[in-house]
Amino acid sequence: MRLLDRDGLLCDAVEDLGREHLVPQQALMEYWPWARLRAEQEEQQLYAEIRRLPPDDYARVRELLASDPVAEQGVLWEKWGGLWGRFGFFEPVSSWPWCNAAGWCFPCPVCAWPMRVQPAGQGVFAVACDAHLLEGVQYTYRPVRGGSGPPVLEGGGASAGRVEGFPAAGDYLAVSRTVWRYVTLPGRMEFAIRDALTGIAGLDILMYPGGDRYDLHITAAEPLVARQWRVDAKAWRSFGALADALLERPVLGAAVPLTIVVPHRQRSDLPLLQARLAGRPDMEVMTDKDFVTKVLRWCRGES
Numbered sequence: 001m002r003l004l005d006r007d008g009l010l011c012d013a014v015e016d017l018g019r020e021h022l023v024p025q026q027a028l029m030e031y032w033p034w035a036r037l038r039a040e041q042e043e044q045q046l047y048a049e050i051r052r053l054p055p056d057d058y059a060r061v062r063e064l065l066a067s068d069p070v071a072e073q074g075v076l077w078e079k080w081g082g083l084w085g086r087f088g089f090f091e092p093v094s095s096w097p098w099c100n101a102a103g104w105c106f107p108c109p110v111c112a113w114p115m116r117v118q119p120a121g122q123g124v125f126a127v128a129c130d131a132h133l134l135e136g137v138q139y140t141y142r143p144v145r146g147g148s149g150p151p152v153l154e155g156g157g158a159s160a161g162r163v164e165g166f167p168a169a170g171d172y173l174a175v176s177r178t179v180w181r182y183v184t185l186p187g188r189m190e191f192a193i194r195d196a197l198t199g200i201a202g203l204d205i206l207m208y209p210g211g212d213r214y215d216l217h218i219t220a221a222e223p224l225v226a227r228q229w230r231v232d233a234k235a236w237r238s239f240g241a242l243a244d245a246l247l248e249r250p251v252l253g254a255a256v257p258l259t260i261v262v263p264h265r266q267r268s269d270l271p272l273l274q275a276r277l278a279g280r281p282d283m284e285v286m287t288d289k290d291f292v293t294k295v296l297r298w299c300r301g302e303s
């Protein structure tokens, strides 16, 4: 794995893995911009801040962090209303050189967060989402000398739909990398699950049931066979670190096991996570896509 990029900065994958594993190496510490907390602690700290809010505001903040991870400050002010300014979740995009494409920034078509820009040789630059590169979200562009307006991106992957750039300057703000990883990415999975299961008679979906440590409560009742699911979405880069964090949780005697939902793009590593959690009957783990299929099957009376 490449540790440092051409500018001598820590590569994003190393950053994530280090945060999730608490890597204490001196070499990393030199480039470490944050307090070295275990990701689970960092994630909990983040959630503890917003859990102090009344339930409606809590759900609103989680939805906004998932739906609008990047916007102009004025737009954010309007959307957040009285909740704006109470949290340090956003940073100016202009302070992030890693997503600057000739003065422009391009949001990922899947998660809406800024994509990374890197030289790809022969005067070409690659633009890709750190999380969705695996799904084909990657582009290239060739800077035009003296050209005005955003560089023209050439799509290179299956999910690389058209994206509009915005100036990487001024009033544009984006959620921090920590918020993106632990709130925006799982949040978008949760909303996609909700949307995929909305409108089915007998299925009741509750987002962010107050004060609990999971994100979605789904109840099937008349005319369906009664059943419940408790879902917690996780978008960690390292399943090893995620397994460590989940295994540290106390065993709960709840009748309904907690379903840990992970991105479909990480499905090849799923057996590893499932094997690590084999001794925990209070948890099951599957991809977001498989979870939706499973619930839809239940609704059709197939399982």
Ligand SMILES: [Zn+2]
Pocket (backbone or CB within 6 Å): 108, 109, 110, 111, 112, 113, 129, 130, 131, 132, 137
């Ligand atoms: Zn993305």
